[in-house]
Amino acid sequence: MSAGVSTGHDPGTGHRRPAVGQYAGDRRRAWPYPRWSLGVAVAGAVSVPFLVPPYPLHQVTLVLVYVVALLGLDLVAGHGGLISLGHGAFFGVGAYAAAILLSSGVPYPVTLPVAGLVAYGLGHAFGRPAVRLSGVYLAVVTFAVAVAVPPLIRRLAPGGAMGLPVRTPAAPSLTGLADDQWVYLLVLAVAAAAFTLMRSVVRSSWGRALVALRGDAGAAEILGMRPAAIRAHAFACSALYAGLAGCLFTWTTGFVAAESFTVTLSITLLAGIVIGGLGTVSGAVIGAVVVTFLPAPGLVSGLALILVLAVAPSGVTGLARRAPAFLRKDRR
Amino acid sequence: MRRLVLVALLLVSACRLTSAEVTVSSPAECAGQRADGLTPGKVLVGGVYPLSGPASAYAAVAQGVSAYFAWANARGGVAGRQVEFLVRDDGYQPARAVEEARRLVDSDRVFALFQTLGTPSTAAVRAYANQRGVPQLFVASGASEWGDAAYPWTIGFQPTYAAEARVYARHLLETRPHATVAVLYQNDDFGHELLTAFEEAVAGTGVQVVARRSYEVMDADVQAQMASLAESKAGVFLNVGTPKFAAQALAADAAMTTWNPLHLLNGVANTPSLIAALGPSALRGVLTTGFYKDPVTWETDPAVRTFADAVRRHVPGADPSSSQVMFGWTSAAAFAAALERMECPSREGLMAAARDLRDVEIGTLLPGITVSTGPGDPYPVEDLRVFRFGDSGWEAV
Numbered sequence: 001m002s003a004g005v006s007t008g009h010d011p012g013t014g015h016r017r018p019a020v021g022q023y024a025g026d027r028r029r030a031w032p033y034p035r036w037s038l039g040v041a042v043a044g045a046v047s048v049p050f051l052v053p054p055y056p057l058h059q060v061t062l063v064l065v066y067v068v069a070l071l072g073l074d075l076v077a078g079h080g081g082l083i084s085l086g087h088g089a090f091f092g093v094g095a096y097a098a099a100i101l102l103s104s105g106v107p108y109p110v111t112l113p114v115a116g117l118v119a120y121g122l123g124h125a126f127g128r129p130a131v132r133l134s135g136v137y138l139a140v141v142t143f144a145v146a147v148a149v150p151p152l153i154r155r156l157a158p159g160g161a162m163g164l165p166v167r168t169p170a171a172p173s174l175t176g177l178a179d180d181q182w183v184y185l186l187v188l189a190v191a192a193a194a195f196t197l198m199r200s201v202v203r204s205s206w207g208r209a210l211v212a213l214r215g216d217a218g219a220a221e222i223l224g225m226r227p228a229a230i231r232a233h234a235f236a237c238s239a240l241y242a243g244l245a246g247c248l249f250t251w252t253t254g255f256v257a258a259e260s261f262t263v264t265l266s267i268t269l270l271a272g273i274v275i276g277g278l279g280t281v282s283g284a285v286i287g288a289v290v291v292t293f294l295p296a297p298g299l300v301s302g303l304a305l306i307l308v309l310a311v312a313p314s315g316v317t318g319l320a321r322r323a324p325a326f327l328r329k330d331r332r
Numbered sequence: 333m334r335r336l337v338l339v340a341l342l343l344v345s346a347c348r349l350t351s352a353e354v355t356v357s358s359p360a361e362c363a364g365q366r367a368d369g370l371t372p373g374k375v376l377v378g379g380v381y382p383l384s385g386p387a388s389a390y391a392a393v394a395q396g397v398s399a400y401f402a403w404a405n406a407r408g409g410v411a412g413r414q415v416e417f418l419v420r421d422d423g424y425q426p427a428r429a430v431e432e433a434r435r436l437v438d439s440d441r442v443f444a445l446f447q448t449l450g451t452p453s454t455a456a457v458r459a460y461a462n463q464r465g466v467p468q469l470f471v472a473s474g475a476s477e478w479g480d481a482a483y484p485w486t487i488g489f490q491p492t493y494a495a496e497a498r499v500y501a502r503h504l505l506e507t508r509p510h511a512t513v514a515v516l517y518q519n520d521d522f523g524h525e526l527l528t529a530f531e532e533a534v535a536g537t538g539v540q541v542v543a544r545r546s547y548e549v550m551d552a553d554v555q556a557q558m559a560s561l562a563e564s565k566a567g568v569f570l571n572v573g574t575p576k577f578a579a580q581a582l583a584a585d586a587a588m589t590t591w592n593p594l595h596l597l598n599g600v601a602n603t604p605s606l607i608a609a610l611g612p613s614a615l616r617g618v619l620t621t622g623f624y625k626d627p628v629t630w631e632t633d634p635a636v637r638t639f640a641d642a643v644r645r646h647v648p649g650a651d652p653s654s655s656q657v658m659f660g661w662t663s664a665a666a667f668a669a670a671l672e673r674m675e676c677p678s679r680e681g682l683m684a685a686a687r688d689l690r691d692v693e694i695g696t697l698l699p700g701i702t703v704s705t706g707p708g709d710p711y712p713v714e715d716l717r718v719f720r721f722g723d724s725g726w727e728a729v
Contacts, residue, residue, distance in 0.1 A: 160520065161519060161548060165456055167459075254459060255426065257425070257427045259426075
């Protein structure tokens with residue numbers, strides 16, 4: 001694919017794709033490297049639990065958990081161009097839904113769809129009225145959700161301020177795996193499925209409509225798209241992803257408490273996806289690494305954020321995607 | 333072919349390049365028991381404390397523990413083993429406590445967790461410690477639930493909050509049999525246990541709880557609760573708060589001229605920083621309970637002198653007159669006693685020893701109080717004495 005095709009590229013949106021049709025618009029490849037490198041990545045991901053000691057494995061598992069959350073957030077923030085400050089709350093609701101079910105003896109595979117559906121319902125309840133408003137208002141409404149959820153958990157959820165320890169999924173004895181290896185593979189499977197699903201959602205006519213709305217809501221509406229319905233649906237789907245990620249978090253840590261799901265988490269998630277790169281799947285992966293390893297909010301993490309955004313205004317993914325073209329230029 | 337793949341998969345999955353756990357091979361009765369972090373010359377121990385955050389006053393406990401281990405190491409170690417003590421910060425947040433415990437066990441590979449501090453953090457770590465089979469010894473929290481047989485890897489240390497509440501009830505029944513009581517309590521298991529046990533102990537007597545208000549650990553202050561409690565005009569005020577909130581309640585009580593109840597300060601709030609912040613005038617007449625020697629009152633006691641010298645030498649940043657440092661020192665001495673009594677050099681052996689301490693005497697415990705556990709008795713220290721704040725310090729009642 002020649003570099004000349006990417007003419008509709010608007011530098012103002014970084015590397016994000018402008019509104020595209022099936023044939024027109026930005027046709028750059030999302031992964032500008034050879035295909036076998038993807039295969040290597042997959043093989044690497046599967047072999048991680050056998051090579052890595054328990055604690056780093058736990059951290060890698062958490063990265064995958066946040067990948068799922070960020071894939072969802074990216075639908076709203078990257079493709080939809082809306083700001084959600086409430087995804088930490090949806091994440092927490094999913095985590096608590098899973099924890100409550102697990103502690104009442106429900107088998108763990110059941111908790112995943114339930115956690116997702118609970119978050120989806122909440123996403124609909126808050127998103128439907130909020131997305132009728134323009135971007136900033138959605139940010140405020142979701143911020144309110146993020147602020148309200150931790151105190152509600154403290155008052156109403158079992159365990160209260162103490163938090164709730166639960167059993168984590170045990171590896172079937174047939175596999176001979178340790179529990180943490182099993183949980184890693186479960187989370188990897190869910191993350192891979194979430195990844196694939198999100199790709200097809202973004203490429204569907206509905207996903208492209210969402211991007212078109214970001215580009216020019218007025219024009220898109222004249223073309224027959226319904227902004228409120230499409231955005232509300234995107235917001236709810238995104239909450240569903242956050243809920244699923246919350247459930248995976250419970251599987252991984254075996255402990256949930258209100259202070260894990262404060263407004264800080266919401267903001268960290270948003271910062272993660274912006275640093276990783278909006279509107280791309282690999283941005284979610286890089287963002288998840290940032291979310292997992294970013295030190296607690298403070299001077300260091302704040303300065304690190306500023307530094308990254310100064311060097312890579314379109315996120316780390318944008319930087320990586322520009323690298324091949326940059327290298328070719330060098331060779332000439 | 334498929335079978336071959338399956339076999340290969342099983343072989344791969346059973347192995348893990350880096351996580352072979354150390355197991356004991358001899359003596360025969362200990363074979364197969366786990367001993368990560370324990371060698372004949374060294375034992376690696378980890379503790380999780382709130383070094384930052386709302387309960388950071390308790391960081392002094394970690395200093396006391398460090399001082400004890402440094403002192404013991406200088407004298408040749410505990411049963412010949414040098415103790416290496418790793419301290420981690422959980423900010424009094426249970427989720428972080430679990431993370432730190434996981435890091436200590438999986439990454440640093442400690443032999444045992446010696447102390448998690450606070451009921452929420454301890455409860456959170458307990459599930460993990462018991463799943464992994466790692467001893468969680470002599471936790472710094474007085475909740476009764478650390479005696480729960482469902483969690484064999486966790487054991488408490490100090491007298492339970494329920495025992496403390498019964499001491500207050502008994503004291504009131506002796507001195508003020510018709511008292512009315514107002515209670516401020518932290519809305520978690522710590523506050524609930526003390527309040528519930530107190531109410532049960534005074535049920536059917538002349539002592540009545542006439543008002544109770546709770547606060548959350550995340551709250552900014554307890555002004556509103558104190559104003560509301562003052563309206564009850566109760567003759568006794570039971571202060572069931574962690575140091576920061578207990579200090580606010582004490583200050584509010586001292587500032588209110590219209591309400592002057594007998595102030596009962598729960599034991600965990602009795603920290604040097606609280607006393608320093610409020611000054612002796614706000615504390616005069618306040619009652620509390622204790623089970624170890626207060627470093628100021630018992631200054632001339634030989635065991636306390638050893639303690640103060642060791643703290644000054646090994647942890648210069650710590651305050652040797654701090655009762656929190658003394659608490660850490662005393663509990664570390666109990667941990668050393670358990671280490672010395674291990675029959676098998678393993679995690680299993682340590683738990684067995686901790687659950688079979690027969691009247692172990694520790695110099696810094698109050699006279700007549702010993703560390704004692706056994707079958708059916710999972711509570712190491714069970715006695716308490718009542719103290720009153722005199723002109724400058726705590727005096728026995």
